[in-house]
Amino acid sequence: AQSVTQLDSQVPVFEEAPVELRCNYSSSVSVYLFWYVQYPNQGLQLLLKYLSGSTLVKGINGFEAEFNKSQTSFHLRKPSVHISDTAEYFCAVSPNTDKLIFGTGTRLQVFP
């Protein structure tokens, strides 16, 4: 079975500062990895995904993530955040591309 751990439930940061949201997973098989974002009162939308190939994945809105197989991590990064990045971010793992198991989420709060 797969599981996902998001180590930080909340991350406060000032505008234009860099941010890293941490995600670790456990699995006995190869997995696919995802980051989704949820803005208030909305559904989730895909930020980026790792299916195969380059371990550095670039997504929408300037976000990127790096797959590290030895550390079973898939941390999300952005070099300079904006107020509009305030949202909840979910890491997810799946043995295929669709039956996703989500982490508990990290609330990113960007302050002016």
Added chain:
Amino acid sequence: NAGVTQTPKFQVLKTGQSMTLQCAQDMNHEYMSWYRQDPGMGLRLIHYSVGAGITDQGEVPNGYNVSRSTTEDFPLRLLLAAPSQTSVYFCASSSYTGELFFGEGSRLTVL
């Protein structure tokens, strides 16, 4: 382009009542799923379907039923609602490209 449509957006039930959350997608996706979202617990998979006539259980299936008679529709039924089922429910669909498309959610309160 409607995408994934969920109804109703809000619902209040009394314990023991039954109801159906509707989900429809117009993208011809084979895969559909239902999640519940609770504070501090993220999203948990309730049931999923890989095509019409095929359904399977996710992480937290107890108290919920699903059916998939058409590619477009995937309703979620609560037969005997309980306060523990108070949650926000999300329907999602995919064409196996690695991207789930989510509806806007249905907020259910069971008193």
